[in-house]
Amino acid sequence: MAQKTDLNINPYYDDFDSEKNFYKVLFKPGYPVQARELTTLQSILQNQVKSFGSHIFKEGSMVIPGNIAYDGQFYSVKLNPTNFGTDISLYINNFVGKKVVGQISGTTAIIQYIAFPDDINVENLTIYVKYLDSDINFEFNPFEDGESLIAEENITYGNTTINAGTPFASLISLNATSIGSAASIGDGVYFIRGYFVNVSKQTIILDNYTNTPSYRVGLKIDELTINAKDDSSLYDNAKGFANYAAPGADRFKINLTLTKRLLSDTNDTDFVELLRVQDGKIKKIETKTQYNIIRDYLAERTYDESGDYAVTQFNPSIHNSLNDRLGNNGLFFDTETTEQSNTPSDNLMCIKVSPGKAYVRGYDVEKISTTIIDVEKPRDTESIDNVNIPFEMGNIIRVNNVSGAPKQRYAVELYNQLGGAGNKIGDARVYTFSLTDASYSKN
Numbered sequence: 305m306a307q308k309t310d311l312n313i314n315p316y317y318d319d320f321d322s323e324k325n326f327y328k329v330l331f332k333p334g335y336p337v338q339a340r341e342l343t344t345l346q347s348i349l350q351n352q353v354k355s356f357g358s359h360i361f362k363e364g365s366m367v368i369p370g371n372i373a374y375d376g377q378f379y380s381v382k383l384n385p386t387n388f389g390t391d392i393s394l395y396i397n398n399f400v401g402k403k404v405v406g407q408i409s410g411t412t413a414i415i416q417y418i419a420f421p422d423d424i425n426v427e428n429l430t431i432y433v434k435y436l437d438s439d440i441n442f443e444f445n446p447f448e449d450g451e452s453l454i455a456e457e458n459i460t461y462g463n464t465t466i467n468a469g470t471p472f473a474s475l476i477s478l479n480a481t482s483i484g485s486a487a488s489i490g491d492g493v494y495f496i497r498g499y500f501v502n503v504s505k506q507t508i509i510l511d512n513y514t515n516t517p518s519y520r521v522g523l524k525i526d527e528l529t530i531n532a533k534d535d536s537s538l539y540d541n542a543k544g545f546a547n548y549a550a551p552g553a554d555r556f557k558i559n560l561t562l563t564k565r566l567l568s569d570t571n572d573t574d575f576v577e578l579l580r581v582q583d584g585k586i587k588k589i590e591t592k593t594q595y596n597i598i599r600d601y602l603a604e605r606t607y608d609e610s611g612d613y614a615v616t617q618f619n620p621s622i623h624n625s626l627n628d629r630l631g632n633n634g635l636f637f638d639t640e641t642t643e644q645s646n647t648p649s650d651n652l653m654c655i656k657v658s659p660g661k662a663y664v665r666g667y668d669v670e671k672i673s674t675t676i677i678d679v680e681k682p683r684d685t686e687s688i689d690n691v692n693i694p695f696e697m698g699n700i701i702r703v704n705n706v707s708g709a710p711k712q713r714y715a716v717e718l719y720n721q722l723g724g725a726g727n728k729i730g731d732a733r734v735y736t737f738s739l740t741d742a743s744y745s746k747n
Contacts (some may be wrong), residue, residue, distance in 0.1 A: 306354070306497060306498060307497045307498065307499075307527060307556075307558075308497070308527055309527040309529065309556065311343065311347075311556070315339075316339070316340065316343050316554075317339075317340040317343075318340060318343040318344055318347055319340060319344065320344045320347035320348060320351070322351055326344075326348060327348060327352075328348070329341050329344060329345045329348065350498065350499070351498075353498065353499075353500075354498030354499075357495055357498060357500065358498070358596060358597075359596060359597045359598065360595060360596060360597075360598055361495040361593070361594065361595060361596055362495070362594040362595065362596045363495065363496070363497070363576075364494065364495065364496065364523075364576035364594075365494065365495050365593055365594040365595070365596075366492060366493075366494055366590065366592070366593050366594075367492070367493040367494060367495050367500055367593065368492045368493035369490070369492050370489050370490045370491050370492015370493070370494070370503045370505075371489070371490055371492070371591055372487065372488075372489050372521065372522075372578040372579045372589060372590060372591070373487065373488050373489070374485075374486075374487050374521075374579060374581055374586055374589070375485065375486045375487070375488065376483075376485050376515045376584050377483060377515065378416075378417075378432050378483065378484040378485050378486040378509070378515070379413075379432060379433050379434070379435060379444070379446065379481065379482075379483055379484070380419075380430050380431070380432050380481065380482050380483065380484040380512060380513055381430065381431050381432070381433055381446075381447055381475060381480060381481050382428040382429070382430050382475065382476045382479075382480045382481075383396075383428060383429045383430065383431060383453075383473045383474065383475060383476065383480075384428075384473070384474050384475070384476055385428075385429060387452075387471065387472060387473050387474060388471075392429065392472070392473050393420060393429060394461065395459065395461040395464070395466065395472070396418055396429065396431070396473065397418060398459050398460070398461050399415050399418075399431075399455065399459060399472070400415050400416070400417070400418060401414065401415065401416075402414065402415055402455055402456070402457065402459065403436070403455075403456045403457075404433075404453045404454060404455055404456070404472075405453070405454045405455075405456060406447040406448060406451050406452075406453060406454075407451050407452040407453070407454055407471060408448050408451040408452075409445060409446075409447055409448045409451060410437075411435060411437050411444075411445050411446065411447055412435070412436045412437050413433035413434060413435045413436055413447070414433060414434045414436065415431050415432070415433055416432050416433060416434055416507070417431070417432040417486065417507055417509070418430070418431050418432070419431075419432070419509060419512060425509075425512050426512055428476055430512065431473075432484060432486070432509075446481040447475055447480065447481055448475070448480075449475055449476065449477055449478055449479070449480045449481075450474065450475055450476070450477045450480070451474065451475055452471035452473070452474045452475075453471065453472060453473045453474065453475070454468075454469055454470065454471055454472070455468055455469075455470070455472055456468055459472070482513040482514070483513075483514070483515045484509060484510075484511055484512050484513050484514065484515060485509075485510040485511050485514070485515040485516075485517045485581075485584065486507055486508060486509050486510055487507070487508055487510055487521045487562065487564070487579055488505075488506065488507040488508075488562075489503060489505065489506050489523075489562050489578070490505050491503065491504060491505050494523065494560065494576070496523075496525060496558060496560065496576070497525070497527075497558065499558055501558045501560055502560075503523065503560045506561070506562040507562075508521070508562050508563065508564060510564055510581070515584050516583050516584035517581055517583075517584060518566075518567055518581060518582045518583055519564040519565060519566065519567065519580075519581060520564065520565045520566070520567060520569065520577050520579075520580050521562070521563070521564050521565075521577070521578060521579040521580070521581070522562075522563065522565075522575055522576045522577040522578045522579065523560040523561065523562060523563070523575070523576045523578065524560070524561045524562075524563040524574060524575055525558065525559075525560060525574045525575065525576065526558070526559040526560075526561065526574070527556070527557070527558055527559075528556075528557040528558075528559060529554055529555070529556060529557070530554060530555045530556075530557050531551065531554045531555075532551035532552060533551075535555070538551060538552045538553070538554070538555065539551055539552060540552055563575075567580070567582065567645075568645065577590075578590045582643070585673060586672060586673060587672075587673045588672070588673075589672065599667070602666070603665060603666030603667045604666055605666065606663060606666035607663075607665050607666030608666075610663065610666075612662070612663060612664055612665065613662065613663055614660065614661070614662040614663075615660075615661040615662060615663070616659070616660040616661045616662075617660055618657050618658060618659075618660035618662065618671070619657070619658040619660070620655055620656065620657050620658075621655070621656045622653060622654070622655055622656075623635050623653065623654045623655075623656055624650075624653060624654070625642060625646075625648040625649060625650075625652035625653055625654050625678065626638060626648040626649050626650055626652070627648070634648065635648070635654050635656070635676065636648040636654075642654065642676065642678050643675075643676045643678075644676075644677070644678045646678050650681075651680060651681055651683065652678055652679070652680060652681065653678075653679050653680075653681050654676050654677065654678060654679070655676070655677045655679055656674055656675070656676050657671065657674065657675045657676075657677070658674055659671050659672055659673055659674060698735060699732075701732075702740065705722070709737055710734045710737055711734070712734055712735060712736060712737060713733065713734070713735060714733070714734065715731055715732070715733050716731070716732055716733070716734055717730075717731055718730045718731065718732055
């Protein structure tokens with residue numbers, strides 16, 4: 305996918321056209337250098353990078369690991385807005401990454417993230433912590449409602465220092481702690497619209513106070529044009545300082561921001577999905593580099609030498625879609641929707657496929673969670689009369705001189721001579737015993 309920003313406009317006039325097959329801008333003495341030529345020169349080189357990169361990597365693929373991760377144990381702690389009359393929002397950001405202790409509980413934790421009130425999802429200033437103390441059952445004891453928090457080291461903000469051992473915040477008096485959920489990504493590089501784009505370390509909250517989120521999580525793509533007013537480093541600094549009377553050239557920027565979207569939001573024009581969770585369970589996660597054309601070559605080679613095979617078996621099972629609450633083994637209640645956003649009904653069944661991994665036509669196919677596929681139940685019938693249906697089962701042995709009849713579905717012994725004499729040549733199971741439509745023959 306190419307960039308969406310059109311630079312063939314005032315004042316850039318980047319008129320690069322790949323179909324013209326121009327691969328160099330050849331400057332000549334005595335001819336003035338045009339601004340559009342300098343921009344086009346970059347576009348020529350970028351088109352070469354894009355052509356090579358697209359052969360190796362799929363759009364949106366991770367190039368240098370900045371792996372996406374889901375945290376369903378993102379412990380939240382609601383705080384009072386002030387501490388000894390001081391607004392804690394003035395300094396609370398300085399405590400990120402710091403170890404704090406509950407004054408009453410003695411519980412120790414590290415602050416990982418801070419959410420400020422937004423009058424929508426967050427009513428109280430909330431910190432998200434990683435507890436460091438657990439009991440013999442590896443369960444964490446959260447902070448107690450109403451207790452104060454103490455830092456284990458001095459924290460300085462502005463001209464003020466909060467000394468170690470001094471309370472810097474306090475929990476609200478009721479239901480101060482809960483478990484939220486979050487997603488995070490590390491520093492890395494992704495192949496986006498022909499560019500190798502840096503991604504900075506980021507964390508977003510999925511649900512502030514519950515850990516059963518249902519979202520698509522990924523990178524939002526923003527193409528920006530930055531000038532000196534947006535970034536002061538673009539002013540001329542030829543003398544070692546910013547000359548505000550001499551703004552430099554603008555910059556084209558691609559910004560990748562970790563964001564979440566509803567499962568029903570499938571508009572991926574400016575979005576690369578990396579993670580999907582439903583009711584707190586991971587349904588999809590991208591942790592590997594997705595190769596492009598070169599992957600086709602490797603898949604062809606794998607298929608030629610190994611064919612199709614399963615590494616971890618997929619186990620399918622069939623279920624009713626609608627759970628009638630009477631034990632019909634249905635998967636969804638009438639107040640829910642299926643994984644494919646259909647309404648469960650008696651006319652719909654579900655095929656549940658367990659996690660597994662296989663190589664199909666040489667391509668690796670891996671499912672990390674159970675997949676449920678909706679299928680309409682066959683309801684159409686047709687009656688056909690006076691039609692013979694051929695049916696064969698097992699081997700037919702024609703015998704003469706029968707004495708009695710064998711018990712059907714029981715095993716019998718086979719001998720090479722009549723009456724059980726001679727040598728035993730095998731065993732068989734009789735499924736049916738009847739006369740043929742031919743006359744008796746001594747042969």
